[in-house]
Amino acid sequence: MPEIQNYTLNFGPQHPSAHGVLRLVLELDGEVVMRADPHIGLLHRATEKLAEQKIFLQALPYMDRLDYVSMLSNEHAYVMAVEKLLGLEVPVRAQYIRVMFDEITRLLNHLFYVGAHGLDIGAMTAFLYTFREREDLLDMYEAVSGARMHAAYYRPGGVYRDLPDTMPQYEAAKMKAHSAKAVADMNANRHGSLLDFIDDFTRRFPTYVDEYETLLTDNRIWKQRTVGIGVITPERALALGLTGAMIRGSGVEWDLRKKQPYEVYDKMDFDIPVGVNGDCYDRYLVRVEEMRQSNRIIKQCVDWLRKNPGPVISENLKVAPPSRVGMKENMEELIHHFKLFTEGFHVPPGEAYAAVEHPKGEFGIYLMSDGANKPYRMKIRASGFAHLAAMDEMARGHMIADVVALMGTFDIVFGEIDR
Amino acid sequence: MNAKLEKLAASLRVILGDNLAGLVEHVGEITIDVKAAGWLAAAKLLRDHPELRFEQLIDLCGVDFSAYGNSEFSAGNWQGKRFAAVVHLLSLSNNWRVRVHIFAEDDEMPMIDSVVDIWPSVNWYEREAFDLFGVIFVGHPDLRRILCDYGFIGHPFRKDFPLVGNVEMRYDPELKRVVYQPVSMENRVTIPRVNREESYGA
Numbered sequence: 206m207p208e209i210q211n212y213t214l215n216f217g218p219q220h221p222s223a224h225g226v227l228r229l230v231l232e233l234d235g236e237v238v239m240r241a242d243p244h245i246g247l248l249h250r251a252t253e254k255l256a257e258q259k260i261f262l263q264a265l266p267y268m269d270r271l272d273y274v275s276m277l278s279n280e281h282a283y284v285m286a287v288e289k290l291l292g293l294e295v296p297v298r299a300q301y302i303r304v305m306f307d308e309i310t311r312l313l314n315h316l317f318y319v320g321a322h323g324l325d326i327g328a329m330t331a332f333l334y335t336f337r338e339r340e341d342l343l344d345m346y347e348a349v350s351g352a353r354m355h356a357a358y359y360r361p362g363g364v365y366r367d368l369p370d371t372m373p374q375y376e377a378a379k380m381k382a383h384s385a386k387a388v389a390d391m392n393a394n395r396h397g398s399l400l401d402f403i404d405d406f407t408r409r410f411p412t413y414v415d416e417y418e419t420l421l422t423d424n425r426i427w428k429q430r431t432v433g434i435g436v437i438t439p440e441r442a443l444a445l446g447l448t449g450a451m452i453r454g455s456g457v458e459w460d461l462r463k464k465q466p467y468e469v470y471d472k473m474d475f476d477i478p479v480g481v482n483g484d485c486y487d488r489y490l491v492r493v494e495e496m497r498q499s500n501r502i503i504k505q506c507v508d509w510l511r512k513n514p515g516p517v518i519s520e521n522l523k524v525a526p527p528s529r530v531g532m533k534e535n536m537e538e539l540i541h542h543f544k545l546f547t548e549g550f551h552v553p554p555g556e557a558y559a560a561v562e563h564p565k566g567e568f569g570i571y572l573m574s575d576g577a578n579k580p581y582r583m584k585i586r587a588s589g590f591a592h593l594a595a596m597d598e599m600a601r602g603h604m605i606a607d608v609v610a611l612m613g614t615f616d617i618v619f620g621e622i623d624r
Numbered sequence: 625m626n627a628k629l630e631k632l633a634a635s636l637r638v639i640l641g642d643n644l645a646g647l648v649e650h651v652g653e654i655t656i657d658v659k660a661a662g663w664l665a666a667a668k669l670l671r672d673h674p675e676l677r678f679e680q681l682i683d684l685c686g687v688d689f690s691a692y693g694n695s696e697f698s699a700g701n702w703q704g705k706r707f708a709a710v711v712h713l714l715s716l717s718n719n720w721r722v723r724v725h726i727f728a729e730d731d732e733m734p735m736i737d738s739v740v741d742i743w744p745s746v747n748w749y750e751r752e753a754f755d756l757f758g759v760i761f762v763g764h765p766d767l768r769r770i771l772c773d774y775g776f777i778g779h780p781f782r783k784d785f786p787l788v789g790n791v792e793m794r795y796d797p798e799l800k801r802v803v804y805q806p807v808s809m810e811n812r813v814t815i816p817r818v819n820r821e822e823s824y825g826a
Binding site for chain 2: 254
């Protein structure tokens with residue numbers, strides 16, 4: 206009998222479960238993966254080089270386009286790095302708004318993860334449910350920033366503006382697809398302020414999470430596809446540079462929100478879930494529990510924000526723009542406004558690294574300034590990059606179908622990996 | 625500098641000894657310079673020494689210092705070596721971070737020892753720094769390009785590489801395939817890079 210040789214399979218870059226543009230060269234022995242070689246860079250836009258050519262404020266919207274599933278978390282790391290170099294104080298209310306929107310972003314990301322991971326390995330239904338809630342969350346983004354996804358809402362020194370008092374309303378479609386009563390029902394929880402809408406959402410959300418869990422957690426097929434797949438020990442997880450849910454799934458209790466708290470996370474009451482076995486199923490459970498914890502944090506932020514009005518951006522006019530009225534009535538503020546949006550602010554020489562607990566792991570911005578109005582070097586530390594680098598080690602010995610489960614568990618988004 | 629950073633700085637000074645070429649504290653972070661020749665030995669100590677225990681390598685990136693301090697109107701005055709690798713380390717057990725600069729000795733052929741045997745996570749980061757800056761990591765098992773296209777020429781993040789690139793791609797109807805040709809567009813600067821006196825904006 207002739208000996209069967211290993212053969213090579215090109216997976217992607219155009220494949221529904223490749224989450225964008227991953228080209229994976231798989232060396233197979235039958236159906237068993239002997240080696241996985243991810244080829245990345247198909248979405249490389251040189252964000253870091255572009256940022257070197259832009260003033261500090263103009264580099265901010267690029268951050269949304271990195272991990273385009275968790276936009277504001279990326280911005281958060283960037284503004285924190287700039288603030289660190291400037292030595293800038295952020296008003297407390299802005300810190301609460303940032304924490305609240307970071308957690309809203311975490312929900313957005315984890316909902317996408319649960320839906321997409323399910324879709325990848327055959328559980329179609331969860332996707333439809335999670336995207337129902339993403340719609341509400343994207344409405345919050347829209348209400349506060351005007352954009353559903355690429356918010357560009359955080360600013361060095363605070364956030365762009367305070368939370369709005371009204372929510373956008375649904376209108377009857379021209380095609381009369383909905384009756385007047387249906388439209389009124391859709392607008393039922395949108396009559397108050399944004400905070401009322403968020404508060405209403407946090408009340409509804411735990412039952413939604415129960416729905417996803419009903420669909421997946423005890424689902425036999427889901428467990429067959431995830432339990433014992435992609436097991437990684439805590440020691441290897443550390444050595445391979447995994448962060449976030451990837452490392453907590455292996456039982457390492459490490460969360461920057463608790464261990465190196467930034468903004469007002471030290472005032473928040475929440476728990477860090479950790480897994481036991483370090484397989485895809487544990488990482489799924491960790492993320493589901495994180496959604497419940499995020500919901501708790503959002504609730505605490507809403508309560509605080511209701512009671513404590515105040516400024517939401519630094520009053521240092523060298524960095525933050527003056528009010529519109531001030532700019533039109535006051536010569537000095539006009540000059541500040543003009544300088545800020547033509548030349549931009551200068552950041553003192555030095556280097557800083559700011560990391561946030563991004564939904565996917567540790568997301569950091571390493572910023573080096575030489576005193577100019579543009580960064581000298583900016584490096585984006587994307588968590589997905591390290592996770593995908595671990596693909597080879599985690600996929601070896603698994604079946605080819607498990608590679609898809611692995612990609613789901615990494616929660617990869619090529620915007621941040623290729624940058 | 626708070627007590628924790630002071631303790632870390634003192635430990636680094638003692639443990640790294642002669643390999644330590646500099647230690648700076650800025651905005652609550654410690655940056656050390658390690659000599660390229662002693663990088664492997666220092667890396668082992670950074671990971672294994674019980675007082676340091678940097679188990680995790682968070683990030684490695686290349687930096688090209690040749691344009692440091694430059695502006696649209698004047699040239700900077702960078703005297704040091706051109707290329708450096710900047711490493712961010714994290715210790716989970718001690719809950720502290722450190723940043724390490726390793727300057728490559730040779731500007732024409734920058735070479736730095738690979739630490740892939742010490743922190744496996746550095747594998748792709750070193751490939752990335754090689755791809756974007758042309759820094760060669762000696763001892764790396766698989767130093768290929770990672771982000772740029774197959775067959776790309778040059779190292780795009782070097783400061784002398786133009787933002788618009790050197791070549792552009794188009795479909796040639798006569799040859800019936802995609803061809804590369806020199807770029808036809810110019811690099812456009814909308815806001816000039818300005819570097820003012822030290823106290824400006826403070």
